[in-house]
Amino acid sequence: MALSPLLRWGIFVSAITAAVFAYSFKQHQFLFTTSEYDPLPVYCYRSVRTHDAEHPSAECFSVVDGLFRHIWTREDRDSLHGVRGVDVSVSDGYAIPGLWDGHGHLLQYGEFLHSVDLFGSKSLDDVRDRIKKYLAANPGAGTKDHWLRGVGWDQSAFGRMPTADDIEEDDELRGIYMMLDRIDVHCSWVSQAVLELLPEEIPNVPGGDVIRDPGPGVFCDNAIDMVMDLWPKPGEEDKARAVISAMKELNKVGLVGMHDAGVTAENARLYSKLANSPDWTVRVYSMLECAKRNTFCPEETPRVAHQNGMFGLRSVKLFADGALGSWGSAMLEPYSDHPWTSGSLLINASALINVTKSWAREGFQVNIHAIGDLANRNAIDAFEAALKQQCGQQDLLECQSRHRFRIEHSQIIHPDDQKRMHALGIIPSIQPTHATSDMKYAEERIGPKRTEEEAYRMKSLLDINPILGSDFPVEPPNPFQGIYAAVTRKSPHTGLGPDPKAPSEGWHTKEALSLDEALMGFTRNVAYGAFIEQYAGVIRRGAFADWVVLDAPLEHMEVEELRTLKVRETWVGGRRVYSRDEEQ
Numbered sequence: 001m002a003l004s005p006l007l008r009w010g011i012f013v014s015a016i017t018a019a020v021f022a023y024s025f026k027q028h029q030f031l032f033t034t035s036e037y038d039p040l041p042v043y044c045y046r047s048v049r050t051h052d053a054e055h056p057s058a059e060c061f062s063v064v065d066g067l068f069r070h071i072w073t074r075e076d077r078d079s080l081h082g083v084r085g086v087d088v089s090v091s092d093g094y095a096i097p098g099l100w101d102g103h104g105h106l107l108q109y110g111e112f113l114h115s116v117d118l119f120g121s122k123s124l125d126d127v128r129d130r131i132k133k134y135l136a137a138n139p140g141a142g143t144k145d146h147w148l149r150g151v152g153w154d155q156s157a158f159g160r161m162p163t164a165d166d167i168e169e170d171d172e173l174r175g176i177y178m179m180l181d182r183i184d185v186h187c188s189w190v191s192q193a194v195l196e197l198l199p200e201e202i203p204n205v206p207g208g209d210v211i212r213d214p215g216p217g218v219f220c221d222n223a224i225d226m227v228m229d230l231w232p233k234p235g236e237e238d239k240a241r242a243v244i245s246a247m248k249e250l251n252k253v254g255l256v257g258m259h260d261a262g263v264t265a266e267n268a269r270l271y272s273k274l275a276n277s278p279d280w281t282v283r284v285y286s287m288l289e290c291a292k293r294n295t296f297c298p299e300e301t302p303r304v305a306h307q308n309g310m311f312g313l314r315s316v317k318l319f320a321d322g323a324l325g326s327w328g329s330a331m332l333e334p335y336s337d338h339p340w341t342s343g344s345l346l347i348n349a350s351a352l353i354n355v356t357k358s359w360a361r362e363g364f365q366v367n368i369h370a371i372g373d374l375a376n377r378n379a380i381d382a383f384e385a386a387l388k389q390q391c392g393q394q395d396l397l398e399c400q401s402r403h404r405f406r407i408e409h410s411q412i413i414h415p416d417d418q419k420r421m422h423a424l425g426i427i428p429s430i431q432p433t434h435a436t437s438d439m440k441y442a443e444e445r446i447g448p449k450r451t452e453e454e455a456y457r458m459k460s461l462l463d464i465n466p467i468l469g470s471d472f473p474v475e476p477p478n479p480f481q482g483i484y485a486a487v488t489r490k491s492p493h494t495g496l497g498p499d500p501k502a503p504s505e506g507w508h509t510k511e512a513l514s515l516d517e518a519l520m521g522f523t524r525n526v527a528y529g530a531f532i533e534q535y536a537g538v539i540r541r542g543a544f545a546d547w548v549v550l551d552a553p554l555e556h557m558e559v560e561e562l563r564t565l566k567v568r569e570t571w572v573g574g575r576r577v578y579s580r581d582e583e584q
């Protein structure tokens with residue numbers, strides 16, 4: 001950048017003034033000034049983990065306009081002290097780059113925070129009790145215009161699928177309007193009042209399941225849509241409130257950014273409006289979901305390159321199949337515990353190829369939800385076809401480095417297809433806590449051989465930069481729990497593995513990551529997956545000034561401490577958005 005001589009002189013004079021000013025400015029953390037006499041914050045910590053390969057550790061950094069400016073290592077900290085007269089008093093803490101969740105659901109998480117929490121519910125009575133408590137605290141919920149919403153039930157705790165009658169038979173709950181999502185949000189349980197809004201003969205739906213045994217009330221996958229269509233949608237104010245509540249909780253666990261795995265065009269426009277407000281404290285990279293699932297809808301799509309660095313949208317979410325918990329994921333071979341089915345695709349192979357190619361041609365990153373090994377195969381086929389369309393038969397790996405197609409969940413992948421993923425560089429987007437939540441039943445569903453060779457891989461996918469996340473609200477958003485699950489392959493909630501006879505053993509630990517590898521999954525790889533590796537997941541000149549302060553250096557922590565770790569502070573764009581001290 002060429003500066004005029006006059007301007008250069010001006011900067012020189014101001015710099016001297018600034019240094020003098022700084023010398024008398026000894027207040028903690030605000031240590032010297034810019035040419036405009038504004039205090040230029042310098043932050044020093046006991047250690048700073050940078051994730052910058054050239055300077056992996058540092059002691060201090062400064063921030064200008066929401067970006068990191070100077071980074072000082074231990075050696076040049078002395079020069080900072082001597083020459084410029086800057087107070088380098090050290091904050092009592094250890095800084096790491098701000099963490100990102102590679103796959104979550106922002107609005108749903110906010111709505112979850114304002115709805116009935118059914119996670120861990122142990123019986124139908126437990127569910128009914130939680131609903132009653134919620135209704136007592138939220139008068140007006142459960143009416144025709146304001147349905148009661150909740151998430152987190154699992155029929156395995158009830159011994160059968162729940163029904164509308166389970167609610168209707170309770171005197172206190174009779175007549176309420178309610179829609180409760182299963183723990184994996186692939187099924188929804190409604191009350192009698194909602195059933196009565198549907199046709200008397202409820203039709204079957206391709207790619208969906210209307211549960212009729214032991215009674216009506218539960219709708220899965222594509223069948224959920226007919227209930228969703230009736231649900232009175234929250235207004236913009238409700239949504240804004242939900243999103244901001246979600247962001248507060250995310251900041252609290254050290255998250256500075258997230259990939260929003262499915263946003264409607266309408267909500268994307270709302271986000272784009274809200275992203276300029278000071279309450280918007282989490283960077284969001286969204287995947288568009290068309291009004292009609294698995295379609296091509298470029299005309300309704302707002303494209304947002306990089307608004308303030310706080311919101312971006314250049315990717316689309318498609319769904320190849322459902323979830324393992326409800327036997328909805330599409331497998332090449334039948335389920336081991338339900339040998340009469342191998343799950344179902346939500347879109348056939350040729351249609352998936354077609355829609356993937358259409359989005360790729362428009363310049364969108366395509367992110368396909370795939371759990372079962374058939375769904376993963378179809379996703380890889382679709383990506384390969386799209387890469388060939390975009391780049392001919394040339395170097396497809398290089399082509400993929402520009403398109404960065406990803407598979408959301410990548411849970412069960414046939415060995416042949418794992419090889420193809422490596423060869424094409426297709427990015428796996430993985431939730432380590434899904435592995436530790438599913439380990440209780442996954443082996444029953446798919447048997448030992450497929451579990452061993454295909455399921456919940458992490459370590460063996462390292463060369464293709466796995467993105468890590470939580471899928472909140474399906475799992476809690478705390479990335480340290482995700483890191484724990486990735487490193488130990490044990491449940492972060494209990495600290496135990498799946499075998500009651502050897503509970504200290506993790507599940508298939510051959511696929512466990514090291515702490516460093518897991519951290520990269522929540523920083524560098526997530527940034528790469530959103531095309532912002534220059535800006536996020538790293539403490540380096542010019543990157544977003546996002547960091548997290550911990551009480552102890554991660555690398556010296558006992559791994560069990562990760563389960564209960566509480567961050568001290570979270571900073572986004574040079575602004576402190578969470579402080580544990582102020583919370584108390």
Ligand SMILES: *[C@@H]1O[C@H](CO)[C@@H](O)[C@H](O)[C@H]1NC(C)=O
Binds near residue numbers: 348349350351
């Ligand atoms: C795949 O799905 C598309 C769109 O739903 C349909 O037109 C086509 O016939 C299907 N193809 C096969 C082979 O089933």
Ligand SMILES: *[C@@H]1O[C@H](CO)[C@@H](O)[C@H](O)[C@H]1NC(C)=O
Binds near residue numbers: 296
């Ligand atoms: C392929 O996708 C385009 C939209 O991109 C659509 O118009 C067309 O009908 C699709 N063709 C098939 C065979 O599904």
Ligand SMILES: [Zn+2]
Binds near residue numbers: 104261471
């Ligand atoms: Zn998800």
